[in-house]
Amino acid sequence: MNTKLKPLRKHLLLAGLVALLPATSWAYAGSDAERIQKLEQQVNLLLERLSAQESQLNQQQQDISETKAATKGNVIASTNGRSLTFKDADGDFSFTVGGRLQADAVYHNEDDIKLGDGSRFRRAFLDIRGTVYRDWNYRFQYDFARPGGSDNSQRGIRDAYVQYTGFTPDITVGQFKQPFGLEHLTSSLNTTFNERALTNVFNPDRAIGLGLSHGGSNWSLSGGAFGEKAEVDPADEGNEGWGLVARGTFNPIIEKDRLVHLGAAVLHRNPEEGDLRFRERPEANVTGVRFIDTGTIGNVDDYQQYGLEAATVLGPFSLQSEYINTRVQRGSGDKNLNFNAWYVYASYFLTGESRGYNAKSGAFGAVRPNSTVGQGGIGAWEAGIRYSRADLNDGSFIGGDQDNLTLGVNWYATDNIRFSANYIKVLDVDRPGNAADGEKPSIFALRGQIHF
Amino acid sequence: MNTKLKPLRKHLLLAGLVALLPATSWAYAGSDAERIQKLEQQVNLLLERLSAQESQLNQQQQDISETKAATKGNVIASTNGRSLTFKDADGDFSFTVGGRLQADAVYHNEDDIKLGDGSRFRRAFLDIRGTVYRDWNYRFQYDFARPGGSDNSQRGIRDAYVQYTGFTPDITVGQFKQPFGLEHLTSSLNTTFNERALTNVFNPDRAIGLGLSHGGSNWSLSGGAFGEKAEVDPADEGNEGWGLVARGTFNPIIEKDRLVHLGAAVLHRNPEEGDLRFRERPEANVTGVRFIDTGTIGNVDDYQQYGLEAATVLGPFSLQSEYINTRVQRGSGDKNLNFNAWYVYASYFLTGESRGYNAKSGAFGAVRPNSTVGQGGIGAWEAGIRYSRADLNDGSFIGGDQDNLTLGVNWYATDNIRFSANYIKVLDVDRPGNAADGEKPSIFALRGQIHF
Amino acid sequence: MNTKLKPLRKHLLLAGLVALLPATSWAYAGSDAERIQKLEQQVNLLLERLSAQESQLNQQQQDISETKAATKGNVIASTNGRSLTFKDADGDFSFTVGGRLQADAVYHNEDDIKLGDGSRFRRAFLDIRGTVYRDWNYRFQYDFARPGGSDNSQRGIRDAYVQYTGFTPDITVGQFKQPFGLEHLTSSLNTTFNERALTNVFNPDRAIGLGLSHGGSNWSLSGGAFGEKAEVDPADEGNEGWGLVARGTFNPIIEKDRLVHLGAAVLHRNPEEGDLRFRERPEANVTGVRFIDTGTIGNVDDYQQYGLEAATVLGPFSLQSEYINTRVQRGSGDKNLNFNAWYVYASYFLTGESRGYNAKSGAFGAVRPNSTVGQGGIGAWEAGIRYSRADLNDGSFIGGDQDNLTLGVNWYATDNIRFSANYIKVLDVDRPGNAADGEKPSIFALRGQIHF
Incomplete structure (x- = not known):
C-alpha cells in the first residue's frame, strides 16, 4: 500500500x-x-x-x-453462546454443531438391597443439525455415554431424522421422541430434577417413524406412526412392534413470566411378538437396580396409554403435574392389566428467574440466569420438591408400587452450565413376595452439566 | 463514521x-x-x-x-450444499465435516425361515477429512450404526487414513477400501439399489494397508498390500491375514452423458490362521439370516479372486454388470474350491438425469436431480431392475447357490436426500441338506437417506 | 460496480x-x-x-x-495448522475441533506364548474443546478405537470436563488424567516411544473427580480427589473406589533448548470393594497378553504410590527417568505388598530439533521439525533407547518381574504427521510357576500417526 x-x-x-x-x-x-x-x-x-x-x-x-x-458465497459462522452455526448467504444451507455432557456422582443410603455408589457420565451428546436445502432439515445426535454393549445395539443414536418444513404440518422421518408426556418431551437439559419422575416408566422414548407436527403461539398438535427404537439386535428375528401416538397442548395464558399449560396425549401400541415389560430405576441412574419391574408380560395383544398434563408458571414459581394410565390388552386366558403413574412438583427461583417454555412444541425450555458467574453475578438458584408414584400392581399381578419424595437444588452458573443436587427418598415400595418390598433407601445425587 | x-x-x-x-x-x-x-x-x-x-x-x-x-490468515468456510469445508488462504490447511444417515424399514414375506421385520439405521457416518499440510491429507469416518459389540471390535471405524499426494502415484496408509469391484468401490450413497448385489459376498471390504493409486481422464490404476480390517478382538492371538490387490479401469467413451466403463481386478490373500468364511444376507439388512454361508473353511493356504466389470451410460439409461471368481487353495487332504458370483442390472431416469461417474477412481458418483423439491420441482426419479447370483457350491461342498431379482425405485428429492423402495424376490436357494434350501421369500425394503 | x-x-x-x-x-x-x-x-x-x-x-x-x-459479531475461524478454532470477537466464546489417529502394525518373534501379529487402530480421537462463557471452559474427547464391549463400558470417553479459570488455582470437574507421572501426563502424541514404559502398570489413568492446578514459568502444582473412570458396568452394585493425588514439578533450568525437569507425586487410594489388580502388556498393544499380572488382590484396605521424575534436554539430546513405588495395605491375615517400577531413556534428534515442554503442566509437548516433507525438507528424525522394568513380585507374592529394552526411531514428516518404528526386546520375565516365566520375545512395532 x-x-x-x-x-x-x-x-x-x-x-x-x-x-x-x-x-x-x-x-x-x-x-x-x-x-x-x-x-x-x-x-x-x-x-x-x-x-x-x-x-x-x-x-x-x-x-x-x-x-x-x-x-461472496462464504458460509458465515455465528453462535448463540453455546452451539456453533454456519449459514450461507441464501439460507439454503446451515450446519450447527453442539453437545451436552452430564456427569453424575450418586451416594445411596441403602436399606437391604445393595445400590452401588459411584460416578458416571449420564449423557455425552454430540449434536449435529442443519439444512441441506431450504425446507429440508436434519438432525443427528449420538450419546457416547451409551456404548454398544453385547447386544449390538444402536441405542447411542438419539435424534436422527430428516424433516421437511415446506408443508403444514412439518413432516419428520427417522428416529425422534414419540409425542407423549410433558416431562418426556422436555430436554434432559431443562428438567427441574436430575432424573424424570417415576411416570417415566411409561414414557415411550424415541423410535423410528413418521411424524406430523404443527403449532402456534399458544397451542401445539403432533402425532405419528412409529416402529421401535433403532433395533437392539439384528440377529433377533422377531417382528418389531408398532404404534400410533398423538398429543395436543394449549396455553390459556402465555406471557413473559406467566403461563398455564394444559396437555393430553394418547398412544396405541402392538408390542414385538406380544411381549411387554415396564420397569424403572428409583429416579437415580448410577445403580442398575429397579424396585419396580413387571417382568416380561406375555400374550399381549396391544396396549393403550393416555396422559394428562398441567403446569403453571407465576414468575419465579412453577407447578407441574402429569398422570399416565396404561391398559394392557391380553389374549384369551390372560387377564387385562391396568397400571398408572403420576407426579406433582413445585419449583421456585430464589434469584427471580422464570422457567422457559416453547409453545410450538408444548414443552419447557431453558432457564436464562439474570446474572452470570464470572461477571460478578451468582447465577440462578432454584429449589424444587416432587412427589412421584408408579403403580405396576393390578390385582394379583405384582410389578410393584413405589412412591418417592425428591428435594432438589439447581445452580445455573451460566446459560450453559448447571450444577444440581437431588435428595431422593424412596417412601415405600409395595411389592409383596419380592426382595424390593418395603425398601426405603435414601439417595443423594450430584450432577454437573454443560451444554455447548 | x-x-x-x-x-x-x-x-x-x-x-x-x-x-x-x-x-x-x-x-x-x-x-x-x-x-x-x-x-x-x-x-x-x-x-x-x-x-x-x-x-x-x-x-x-x-x-x-x-x-x-x-x-489475513483467516480460515474461510464454504459449502457444496452438503458438507462444510474450511480452508486457509494458502491452501496448506483444509478441514471438511460431513455425514450420512440411512434409515431402513424392511418387511419380509417369509417362506419357512423367519425373517424379522423392522426398522434400523443402516449407516450413520460422521465423515471428517482435510489437509494438514499441502500434500498431506487425511480422512476419518465413523459409522455410529455399527456399535462395538461383545467382540470389542473397531468395526465402526471406516475410512481412516493418511494420504500423500506429492508423488505420482498417490500413497495412502491406513484403513480404506481395497481396490476390487465396481459396486464395492461405489459409495453406498450412490449404489442404484439399497444393498449391493450377491457378488458382495466376495467384496474384500476395507482393511489396514498401504495403497498406490493414479488415474487420468479416462483410466485408473490402483493397488495395495493389506492386513485385515481393524482388529475385531485383541484377545485373539491369531496372526492376521494379509493380501495383495490390484485393479485397472478404462473408459473408451466418456462424455457428459455417455459412458463405457471396463474394469478388471485381481486379489491374492492368505487368511488368518488358514480359516476362511464367505456368507451373505439376502440383499436386505434388517434380518441377520444368511441363506448362503460356507461356514469356516479350514486348512486354507491362500485364495485368489478375479473380477470383471462392464458398465455403460446412455443419457438416462444405464447398464452395469460384474463377475467375480474365487479360487480357494487348501492344504493336503482338502479339495480346492471354486466359487463365483455375478449380477447385471439396468436403470432408467424417468426425469432425464444421468448417473455420475468419477474416472480417476473408476467408480460411479452422485446423481444431480434436474429439479429440486421445495423449489417447484419433483426431484429425480429412477427405476431399476437387477438379477444377481452367488454360487458357493463346489462339488460336494455346499455353501449355497442363491439367485435374486430386485426391482427398485429411487426418488432424489434434492442433491442430498434420497428415498428408495426395493422389492427383492429370492428366486431360489439351492443348498441341499440345509434349512435354507428352496427358500423363496419376498422382501420389501424402504430407505430414507441424507448426506450432509 | x-x-x-x-x-x-x-x-x-x-x-x-x-x-x-x-x-x-x-x-x-x-x-x-x-x-x-x-x-x-x-x-x-x-x-x-x-x-x-x-x-x-x-x-x-x-x-x-x-x-x-x-x-461484526461473526465468529472467526482460524487454525494452528492442525485443529480448527472458532472465536467470537469478545473472546467469550470459542470452539475447537481436532482429532488424532494412530494406526499400528505389530510383529512378534514369539518365545513360547503366542502373540498375535496384526494391525489395529491404537487411538482414534475426536477432540472438542471450547469456552462457553469467559472463564468457563470444557473439553470432550472420545476414542473411537475403544468400543463399548460387552461390559457396557464408557471407556471410549477420555477427557470430559468443565474447567473454571476465574480463580487461582484453576478448578476442573469431570473426567481427566489424575496428576501422577511424567510419561503418563505427556500426551500419547508426544511420547518418545510408541507405548509408555512398564511403569505404566502403576499410572492411575483418567478418572471422574475434582482437580486444582496452577503453574508458572518454571513450576507446576496440581492435585485432586477422584472416583473411578466412567463406570464400566452400571449393573455392578459395588461402591466405587476413591483417591487423592498430588504432584509438583520444578525446572531449575528452562531455556529455548536447555531444560531440567524435576517432579514428585503422591497418591492414596481406596479401591472398589477392596479389590486391586496391576497388569501390563509388554510395551506393545496389538496383543492382549500380559506377562506381568498380580491377578485380583483381595482384602485391600488402601494403597499408596509415590513417583519421582527427572529429565533433561540439551539441544537435540534428551534424558528422562521415572521411578514409582506402590505399597498395598491389606486387612488382617494378609501381608502388605510393595511393588515398584522404573525406566530411563535417552533420545537424540539427528536433524537438530529439541523436545517441546510445557512448564505450566510439567510435561513434554510437541516436536516441531526444522524442515517439512513436501516443502523440500526431510522432516525431523529422532533415535531413542529405553530400559524399563516393573517388579510385581514381593516375597511369596508372584505377579512377575519384567525388564525390557526398546530401540526407537521417529520420523516427524510434518508438525502433525509422525511415523515410528520400535524394536522391543523383552530381556526377561521372572515369574516362577507361571507360563510367562522366562519369556523373551522380540517385538517389532510400526505406527503411523496424524494429529489434526
Missing part, C-alpha cells in the same frame, strides 16, 4: 506549499496578470491532485470489490 | 452554494477583476474540498488495510 | 482533454480575458470532477461500513 500512497503524498506536499501563496496574494491582491498566473498554477496543481485522488479511488474501489467477491 | 463525514458535508454545502456563482457569472461575464476574484474564491474552496477528500481517502485506506489485515 | 464508475470515467476523459489546454495556453499566455475564461472552464470542470469523486467516496464509505457491520 505504501508505494501507492507516495504519489499522493508528494502532491500533498506541493499543495501545502502552493496553499501559502493565495493566502499572501489575497491580502496584497497584485496585478490581474499576476493573479491570473497564480490561479493558473493553482488550477494545474489542483488537476494533479485530483488525478492522484482518482487513481487512489479506483485502487480502493478494486480493493473493495475484491473483498466483496472473496466473501 | 458519522463524525468523520461531517467536515466533508460542510464543504459539500459550501461548494453547492459557490457552484451557483460561476453559472451566473458565466452568463454575465463581468469585469476581469471580478472574474479573477471569483476564480480565486472557487480555487480556495476547491483546495479545501480536496484536502477534506484527501483526509477521507486516507481514512478509508486505513479501514481497508485493517480489514485486509484482520482477515 | 461498473455503472458507478461510468460518471467518473466520463469526467476523466473530459479532464484529460481540458488538461491539454493549460499546457498550451501556458506557453502562449494569451490575453487576460482568454486566460480567465480558460481558468473558469477549468475550475468548473474541477468542480464537476470533485463532485463525482465525492459521490464515489460516499459510496465507498457505505460499502466499507456495510462490510464492517456484516462481519
Whole structure:
C-alpha cells in the first residue's frame, strides 16, 4: 500500500506549499496578470491532485470489490453462546454443531438391597443439525455415554431424522421422541430434577417413524406412526412392534413470566411378538437396580396409554403435574392389566428467574440466569420438591408400587452450565413376595452439566 | 463514521452554494477583476474540498488495510450444499465435516425361515477429512450404526487414513477400501439399489494397508498390500491375514452423458490362521439370516479372486454388470474350491438425469436431480431392475447357490436426500441338506437417506 | 460496480482533454480575458470532477461500513495448522475441533506364548474443546478405537470436563488424567516411544473427580480427589473406589533448548470393594497378553504410590527417568505388598530439533521439525533407547518381574504427521510357576500417526 500512497503524498506536499501563496496574494491582491498566473498554477496543481485522488479511488474501489467477491458465497459462522452455526448467504444451507455432557456422582443410603455408589457420565451428546436445502432439515445426535454393549445395539443414536418444513404440518422421518408426556418431551437439559419422575416408566422414548407436527403461539398438535427404537439386535428375528401416538397442548395464558399449560396425549401400541415389560430405576441412574419391574408380560395383544398434563408458571414459581394410565390388552386366558403413574412438583427461583417454555412444541425450555458467574453475578438458584408414584400392581399381578419424595437444588452458573443436587427418598415400595418390598433407601445425587 | 463525514458535508454545502456563482457569472461575464476574484474564491474552496477528500481517502485506506489485515490468515468456510469445508488462504490447511444417515424399514414375506421385520439405521457416518499440510491429507469416518459389540471390535471405524499426494502415484496408509469391484468401490450413497448385489459376498471390504493409486481422464490404476480390517478382538492371538490387490479401469467413451466403463481386478490373500468364511444376507439388512454361508473353511493356504466389470451410460439409461471368481487353495487332504458370483442390472431416469461417474477412481458418483423439491420441482426419479447370483457350491461342498431379482425405485428429492423402495424376490436357494434350501421369500425394503 | 464508475470515467476523459489546454495556453499566455475564461472552464470542470469523486467516496464509505457491520459479531475461524478454532470477537466464546489417529502394525518373534501379529487402530480421537462463557471452559474427547464391549463400558470417553479459570488455582470437574507421572501426563502424541514404559502398570489413568492446578514459568502444582473412570458396568452394585493425588514439578533450568525437569507425586487410594489388580502388556498393544499380572488382590484396605521424575534436554539430546513405588495395605491375615517400577531413556534428534515442554503442566509437548516433507525438507528424525522394568513380585507374592529394552526411531514428516518404528526386546520375565516365566520375545512395532 505504501508505494501507492507516495504519489499522493508528494502532491500533498506541493499543495501545502502552493496553499501559502493565495493566502499572501489575497491580502496584497497584485496585478490581474499576476493573479491570473497564480490561479493558473493553482488550477494545474489542483488537476494533479485530483488525478492522484482518482487513481487512489479506483485502487480502493478494486480493493473493495475484491473483498466483496472473496466473501461472496462464504458460509458465515455465528453462535448463540453455546452451539456453533454456519449459514450461507441464501439460507439454503446451515450446519450447527453442539453437545451436552452430564456427569453424575450418586451416594445411596441403602436399606437391604445393595445400590452401588459411584460416578458416571449420564449423557455425552454430540449434536449435529442443519439444512441441506431450504425446507429440508436434519438432525443427528449420538450419546457416547451409551456404548454398544453385547447386544449390538444402536441405542447411542438419539435424534436422527430428516424433516421437511415446506408443508403444514412439518413432516419428520427417522428416529425422534414419540409425542407423549410433558416431562418426556422436555430436554434432559431443562428438567427441574436430575432424573424424570417415576411416570417415566411409561414414557415411550424415541423410535423410528413418521411424524406430523404443527403449532402456534399458544397451542401445539403432533402425532405419528412409529416402529421401535433403532433395533437392539439384528440377529433377533422377531417382528418389531408398532404404534400410533398423538398429543395436543394449549396455553390459556402465555406471557413473559406467566403461563398455564394444559396437555393430553394418547398412544396405541402392538408390542414385538406380544411381549411387554415396564420397569424403572428409583429416579437415580448410577445403580442398575429397579424396585419396580413387571417382568416380561406375555400374550399381549396391544396396549393403550393416555396422559394428562398441567403446569403453571407465576414468575419465579412453577407447578407441574402429569398422570399416565396404561391398559394392557391380553389374549384369551390372560387377564387385562391396568397400571398408572403420576407426579406433582413445585419449583421456585430464589434469584427471580422464570422457567422457559416453547409453545410450538408444548414443552419447557431453558432457564436464562439474570446474572452470570464470572461477571460478578451468582447465577440462578432454584429449589424444587416432587412427589412421584408408579403403580405396576393390578390385582394379583405384582410389578410393584413405589412412591418417592425428591428435594432438589439447581445452580445455573451460566446459560450453559448447571450444577444440581437431588435428595431422593424412596417412601415405600409395595411389592409383596419380592426382595424390593418395603425398601426405603435414601439417595443423594450430584450432577454437573454443560451444554455447548 | 458519522463524525468523520461531517467536515466533508460542510464543504459539500459550501461548494453547492459557490457552484451557483460561476453559472451566473458565466452568463454575465463581468469585469476581469471580478472574474479573477471569483476564480480565486472557487480555487480556495476547491483546495479545501480536496484536502477534506484527501483526509477521507486516507481514512478509508486505513479501514481497508485493517480489514485486509484482520482477515489475513483467516480460515474461510464454504459449502457444496452438503458438507462444510474450511480452508486457509494458502491452501496448506483444509478441514471438511460431513455425514450420512440411512434409515431402513424392511418387511419380509417369509417362506419357512423367519425373517424379522423392522426398522434400523443402516449407516450413520460422521465423515471428517482435510489437509494438514499441502500434500498431506487425511480422512476419518465413523459409522455410529455399527456399535462395538461383545467382540470389542473397531468395526465402526471406516475410512481412516493418511494420504500423500506429492508423488505420482498417490500413497495412502491406513484403513480404506481395497481396490476390487465396481459396486464395492461405489459409495453406498450412490449404489442404484439399497444393498449391493450377491457378488458382495466376495467384496474384500476395507482393511489396514498401504495403497498406490493414479488415474487420468479416462483410466485408473490402483493397488495395495493389506492386513485385515481393524482388529475385531485383541484377545485373539491369531496372526492376521494379509493380501495383495490390484485393479485397472478404462473408459473408451466418456462424455457428459455417455459412458463405457471396463474394469478388471485381481486379489491374492492368505487368511488368518488358514480359516476362511464367505456368507451373505439376502440383499436386505434388517434380518441377520444368511441363506448362503460356507461356514469356516479350514486348512486354507491362500485364495485368489478375479473380477470383471462392464458398465455403460446412455443419457438416462444405464447398464452395469460384474463377475467375480474365487479360487480357494487348501492344504493336503482338502479339495480346492471354486466359487463365483455375478449380477447385471439396468436403470432408467424417468426425469432425464444421468448417473455420475468419477474416472480417476473408476467408480460411479452422485446423481444431480434436474429439479429440486421445495423449489417447484419433483426431484429425480429412477427405476431399476437387477438379477444377481452367488454360487458357493463346489462339488460336494455346499455353501449355497442363491439367485435374486430386485426391482427398485429411487426418488432424489434434492442433491442430498434420497428415498428408495426395493422389492427383492429370492428366486431360489439351492443348498441341499440345509434349512435354507428352496427358500423363496419376498422382501420389501424402504430407505430414507441424507448426506450432509 | 461498473455503472458507478461510468460518471467518473466520463469526467476523466473530459479532464484529460481540458488538461491539454493549460499546457498550451501556458506557453502562449494569451490575453487576460482568454486566460480567465480558460481558468473558469477549468475550475468548473474541477468542480464537476470533485463532485463525482465525492459521490464515489460516499459510496465507498457505505460499502466499507456495510462490510464492517456484516462481519461484526461473526465468529472467526482460524487454525494452528492442525485443529480448527472458532472465536467470537469478545473472546467469550470459542470452539475447537481436532482429532488424532494412530494406526499400528505389530510383529512378534514369539518365545513360547503366542502373540498375535496384526494391525489395529491404537487411538482414534475426536477432540472438542471450547469456552462457553469467559472463564468457563470444557473439553470432550472420545476414542473411537475403544468400543463399548460387552461390559457396557464408557471407556471410549477420555477427557470430559468443565474447567473454571476465574480463580487461582484453576478448578476442573469431570473426567481427566489424575496428576501422577511424567510419561503418563505427556500426551500419547508426544511420547518418545510408541507405548509408555512398564511403569505404566502403576499410572492411575483418567478418572471422574475434582482437580486444582496452577503453574508458572518454571513450576507446576496440581492435585485432586477422584472416583473411578466412567463406570464400566452400571449393573455392578459395588461402591466405587476413591483417591487423592498430588504432584509438583520444578525446572531449575528452562531455556529455548536447555531444560531440567524435576517432579514428585503422591497418591492414596481406596479401591472398589477392596479389590486391586496391576497388569501390563509388554510395551506393545496389538496383543492382549500380559506377562506381568498380580491377578485380583483381595482384602485391600488402601494403597499408596509415590513417583519421582527427572529429565533433561540439551539441544537435540534428551534424558528422562521415572521411578514409582506402590505399597498395598491389606486387612488382617494378609501381608502388605510393595511393588515398584522404573525406566530411563535417552533420545537424540539427528536433524537438530529439541523436545517441546510445557512448564505450566510439567510435561513434554510437541516436536516441531526444522524442515517439512513436501516443502523440500526431510522432516525431523529422532533415535531413542529405553530400559524399563516393573517388579510385581514381593516375597511369596508372584505377579512377575519384567525388564525390557526398546530401540526407537521417529520420523516427524510434518508438525502433525509422525511415523515410528520400535524394536522391543523383552530381556526377561521372572515369574516362577507361571507360563510367562522366562519369556523373551522380540517385538517389532510400526505406527503411523496424524494429529489434526
